[in-house]
Amino acid sequence: MYQFTGCPCSVxxxxxxxxxxxxxxxxxxxxxxxACYEKQGACVYxxxxxxxxxxxxxxxxxxxHRCPNCGAPNPENAARCSHxxxxxxxxxxxxxxPPRVGADRQAQANPGGGFNYARLYQEAQGGAWQTSAASAxxxxxxxxxxxxxxxxxxxxxxxxxxxxxxQKYGRKSSICFSALLFGPLYFFYRKAWKPxxxxxxxxxxxxxxxxxxxxxxxxxxxxxxxxxxxLLFLAQLASIASFAVMVLSGMFxxxxxxxxxxxxxxxxxxxxxxxxxxxAVLRAQGGVSWAAVVGVCTLMMVAGAVFSLxxxxxxxxxxxxxx
Numbered sequence: 001m002y003q004f005t006g007c008p009c010s011v012x013x014x015x016x017x018x019x020x021x022x023x024x025x026x027x028x029x030x031x032x033x034x035a036c037y038e039k040q041g042a043c044v045y046x047x048x049x050x051x052x053x054x055x056x057x058x059x060x061x062x063x064x065h066r067c068p069n070c071g072a073p074n075p076e077n078a079a080r081c082s083h084x085x086x087x088x089x090x091x092x093x094x095x096x097x098p099p100r101v102g103a104d105r106q107a108q109a110n111p112g113g114g115f116n117y118a119r120l121y122q123e124a125q126g127g128a129w130q131t132s133a134a135s136a137x138x139x140x141x142x143x144x145x146x147x148x149x150x151x152x153x154x155x156x157x158x159x160x161x162x163x164x165x166x167q168k169y170g171r172k173s174s175i176c177f178s179a180l181l182f183g184p185l186y187f188f189y190r191k192a193w194k195p196x197x198x199x200x201x202x203x204x205x206x207x208x209x210x211x212x213x214x215x216x217x218x219x220x221x222x223x224x225x226x227x228x229x230x231l232l233f234l235a236q237l238a239s240i241a242s243f244a245v246m247v248l249s250g251m252f253x254x255x256x257x258x259x260x261x262x263x264x265x266x267x268x269x270x271x272x273x274x275x276x277x278x279x280a281v282l283r284a285q286g287g288v289s290w291a292a293v294v295g296v297c298t299l300m301m302v303a304g305a306v307f308s309l310x311x312x313x314x315x316x317x318x319x320x321x322x323x
Contacts, residue, residue, distance in 0.1 A: 004022055004057075007057045010031060010043075010044050011032055011033070011040050011044060012033065012036050014033070021035075022034065023037045025043040025055070027049045028045050028053055029055040047138050069084055140160070140167055140258075141262040143269075147269070147278075150279050151283075151286030152261065153287030154287065159257075162174050162254055163254070163258050166255065172255040173255065179253030179254075180246060180250030184196050184200040185293050185296065185297075187199060188296050189290070191287070191288065192257045192260035192261070193260070195253075196292075200296070203245070206242045207242075208238070209234035209237075212224055212226065213231040213232060214311065215310065215311065216231060217314065218313070218314050218315055220311050223312065268281050268285065
């Protein structure tokens with residue numbers, strides 16, 4: 001397997017030694033001290049993954065005599081490679097680039113020698129290799145990734161990864177199961193106020209035919225002069241529309257949240273040019289709000305209690321309908 005001795009760590013820049021615990025990015029081959037990588041949280045070249053980019057050691061780290069078979073450095077007078085035993089051909093050492101792909105396969109076939117890529121994959125499954133826009137140089141919607149992280153709060157890495165992919169491929173849809181299941185409450189939780197109130201208003205509007213039907217069935221004095229069959233038809237249409245809104249909410253929630261957050265961050269940037277104050281305001285106005293969720297649920301319960309006072313005397317008809 002290719003030896004990284006003498007190559008600089010992609011984070012701290014210090015030369016790697018034989019005794020260092022080395023981590024290698026499986027996408028581009030960039031080497032790190034394990035501690036440096038864990039502190040960074042992702043490959044520093046993550047933004048260039050998928051573009052054909054492959055890490056190569058700087059010229060200063062390439063010994064003059066490098067094995068053409070495995071890439072290991074060797075003394076000038078060595079006849080065979082000290083690492084793999086292959087003969088060193090005169091004039092060819094140092095000209096062959098390190099065979100990163102072959103090294104990956106060799107490491108997978110022989111995990112007992114050299115770097116264990118199976119272990120790296122297991123760490124990736126555990127989340128150690130989450131791609132984060134915070135490690136990339138490219139901003140999202142013109143906003144630095146550090147400010148996004150501060151504003152987003154919980155699950156910021158996952159959101160930054162999704163936002164980065166949406167920006168890269170020009171997508172607006174990205175499934176969000178929280179919005180799919182909880183509708184407007186998701187937006188209130190994430191402090192995306194405009195879509196939160198918009199979806200709440202749509203939900204209330206779509207529930208209006210069912211509420212009017214309850215007034216008619218209970219023979220309320222506030223019941224509209226519309227036949228029960230017409231209200232039932234409207235309620236069925238509203239139910240179909242409500243399902244469609246739920247699906248659309250789940251598909252475009254992250255895009256709407258991204259737009260809402262980007263607008264808020266830009267306003268904060270304009271009002272607070274000083275970094276320390278700006279970051280404090282980003283934390284205060286961003287993140288999540290359980291208070292907003294509890295407040296909306298409480299208001300809905302109060303509204304339901306007030307509506308029950310408008311029902312007529314024939315409540316048994318409603319109970320029979322529900323049963």
